[in-house]
Amino acid sequence: MAATRLIPMHTQKNCSIRKCLKDRTDYAKNDEKTNQGEFVSSYECDPKTVDKEFELSKSQYDLFSSSRRGDIIAYQIRQSFKPGEITPEEANQVGYETAMRWTKGNHAFIVATHIDKAHIHNHIIYNSTSLDNKRKFHNFFLSSIALQKVSDLVCLEHGLSVIKPRRYDEREKRTVYPNRKSIRDKIREDIDLIMTKNPKDMNELLKFLEEMGYEIRRGKHIGVKGEEQKSYIRIDSLGTGYRDKDFEKIFSGEESFNPPPREKQSHRYEKPEKKFDMLIDIQEIIAKGKGPGYERWAKVHNIKQISQTLIYLRDHDIRDMDELAKRAGESSARFTELSQTIKDAEKRLAEIAVLKTHIINYSKTKDVYVAYRKAGYSKQFFEAHREEILLHKAAKEAFGQLEGGVPKLKDLNQEYAELLQKKKDAYAEYRSIKEENKKLQMAKHNLERFLNQQDEEQKEKEKQHNRSGQSL
Incomplete structure (x- = not known):
């Protein structure tokens, strides 16, 4: 099997023809790629001086022809073979025969077989000027297809496999793409990591960011710039949970750091995909008096829906009802589990946030409550420090409900960070499994309705057949 490609080789700006030819041919003849030149062959030229010979022929072409030379100085054919199917010697021979048939022996060429990759491949470079220096090779419409047919014929003669042509819609398409992380996502993740260290104020947060390599622009609106950024990005532009008022509440102890999960945003318009719908019950519609016109529409609609279901089953390699039921059950179970x-992570995160608030409040109001106790629980002292005393009592009450004592703030921060990451990971899978589960359940429903309908029609046909037999 050989995949071929025809590439016109143009002159480059501020580069002579000889220099352009030398660069291209030197790469093809590279000793490390061709086993010290062992797998280099040629026709009507010397591989050592091919660039000079090609240039000379173009100079002579200018003398014979009054037409403009053009900027195509040569053509290259790349011919790649299936790994393990061919030897370097035979690959060079196949390349030579392919070039000879393609040029009909009218153009000089070299064939360089590269063996430095897992797949052996040829670099065939032929002169755009003919051997008589009077004509030039002119590329034509669909020339690559014609070249592929010539290459396939040579491969068949050598007992090699050929590429089976497939329509565009039958070719394998890439459906999984690596996730690209935006600059703002990276800044958010770095801030999330810093917040697990429990900075006491905004200045300490910015200090941590500087230690991570960020440049800080202070002022009315704080901006940060990382190594890959061209300009500063305002922190309050990162969204909910990262605005100035959010950090003020966090550092004052009113709230804990708990940014909402972020979903990947797309600015491209995507046509909404038509969702699976329940099959229409024709008999029920007719019973309501819709008439034969609506009956015909309902039949067409049912056909469309079951067709969509069958396409979905084919794309996901589901061959029978048992497999469909199994996948639907597994998907439903996984969706429930996620x-x-x-829910459990969110519940625990809320508990930790409340507990951290109580620990901070207890620490801040401890001295006031000690003084209140020394004052003999004075009403006057209580009225003067009502808020601090109530916060302290609420914290003590919350601590009394804990089992095993009050945890350390450091341990809570670590647990909070782990739960937050667990929630993010689960939420990412939750979004995809939710859509998959919906499609599986609807496909199962559509197929069951369709099969039941077929059974009912078959039973009705058998009844009519029995009746006709009895009447005879």
């Missing part, structure tokens, strides 16, 4: 995981 939902519960997210």
Whole structure:
């Protein structure tokens, strides 16, 4: 099997023809790629001086022809073979025969077989000027297809496999792409990491960011710039949970750091995909008096829906009802499991946030409460420090409900960070499994309705057949 490609080789700006030819041919003849030149062959030229010979022929072409030379100085054919199917010697021979048939022996060429990759491949470079220096090779419409046919014929003669042509819609398409992380996502993740260290104020947060390599622009609106950034990005532009008022509440102890989960945003318009719908019950519609016109529409609609279901089953390699039921059950179970995981994580995150607030309040109001106790629980002292005393009492009450004593703030921060990451990971899978589960359940429903309908029609046909037999 050989995949071929025809590439016109143009002159480059501020570069002579000889220099352009030398650069291209030197790469093809590279000793490390061709086993010290062992797998280099040629026709009507010397591989050592091919660049000079090609240039000379173009100079002579200018003398014979009054037409403009053009900027195409040569053509290259790349011919790649299936790994393990051919030897370097035979690959060079196949390349030579392909070039000879393609040029009909009218153009000089070299064939360089590269063996430095897992797949052996040829670099065939032929002169755009003919051997008589009077004509030039002119590329034509669909020339690559014609070249592929010539290459396939040579491969068949050598007992090699050929590429089976497939329509565009039958070719494998890439459906999984690596996730690209935006600059703002990276800044958010770095801030999330810093907040697990429990900075006491904004200045300490910015100090941590500087230690991570960020440049800080202070002023009315704080901006940060990382190594890959060309300009500063305002922190309050990162969204909910990262605005100035959010950090003020966090550092004052009113709230804990708990940014909402972020979903990847797309600015491209995407046509909404038509969702699976329940099959229409024709008999029920007719019973309501819709008439034969609506009956015909309902039949067409049912056909469309079951067709969509069959396409979905084919794309996901589901061959029978048992497999469909199994996948639908597994998807439903996984969806329920992820939902519960997210709920449990959110519940615990809220508990930790409240507990951290109580620990901070207890620490801040401890001295006031000690003084209040020394004052003999004076009403006057209580009225003067009502808020601090109530906060202290609320913290002590919350601590009394804990089992095993009050945890350390450091341990809570670590648990909070782990739960936050667990929630993010579960939420990412939750979004995809939610859509998959919906499609599987609807496909199962559509197929069951369709099969039941077929059974009912078959039973009705058998009844009519029995009746006709009895009447005879």
